[in-house]
Amino acid sequence: MRRYLDALYDGAAWLAALAMIGVLAMVLLSIVSRQFGFHVPGTDAYAGYAMAAAGFLALAHTLKRNEHIRVTLLVSHLQGGAKRALELWALTAGVLLAALFAFYAVRLAWVSRQLNDISTSSDATPLWIPQLAMALGTVILLVALVDEWLLEWRGLRSTVGSQEALRNE
Template sequence: MSFLLSLSRFIDSLNEKIGHGISWALLLAVLICTGNAVVRYVFNMSSNGWLEIQWYLFAAIFLLATSYTLRRNEHVRIDVIVSHFSKRTQVWIDLIGFIVFLMPATLLILYYGAPYAWISIQNQEVSSNAGGLIVWPVKLLIPVGFVLLALQGISEIIKRIGYLKGLVPASAFEKQAATPEEEIAAIKAANQIN
């Protein structure tokens, strides 16, 4: 089990780094979107390439941050119902959900998404829009994103089993979001520095 827990920590670390890195794509997308709007309305010019890069950045954010979201336990769930159960029961519900729903769906999308991306790479697919971009890099994000999600799913399964065996504390997979009080304290601290 120690090897599996080490593997889980490695996967968590990988997805944390990717999640933090891809957060810059959001800033870039906002800047490009703003620039596009200004150029379009002030100079009456537009570019399909700049519009498509916004879509590509959104795809990257969505596909590459999904595993980060799962890692931080901030995915969509039914906390209203599950919160009434004991921690052990909640862990069993998570474990069943990961094994029965997450992993099969992820592997199914990988099964169809990898050939879809591979065909695009082989054909060096380019957008059909005038001035559009190459398409295969964004299609490659599909299998990459779902490989990361599958790995994070494996990590979450390992942590839940470790918890049930008494080897992992619940803090290893509980929500990582700050409480409102912690967020206010962080904002105050940041304002004092500036």
């Protein structure tokens, strides 16, 4: 199961990387088209869609690599059961919030598809298509948070050490 979950997180990260390449392609296309005197409609919108996709699809991978911003002021002073209880409380809150976020992101894409909602800009893209990346990213984040919660519950979760949290790159 661990192998499949890690593959899911890595796959989402690869999709996020492809979306970042999409942002680059749209920006370069916009620049080149201006330089050569032609216009490609929708490049701004597609760059925005790709940027949102990259952000949402990278959430779970970032969480699993302990790269999300954490405020460790309180938890760094706790030990034993108190530290574990605070971690479980924080992860429970994260799971509940991610579940709400995932539910409404999936619902948004579903309703947009049902209503045939399209972008108001010149690209006239059906909005459910770019919203799928947000929905997928939030669902995978929910899976990752449940994974972290279960690892913490079983005492197998590796947490950020105090030195690692101070790392600057």
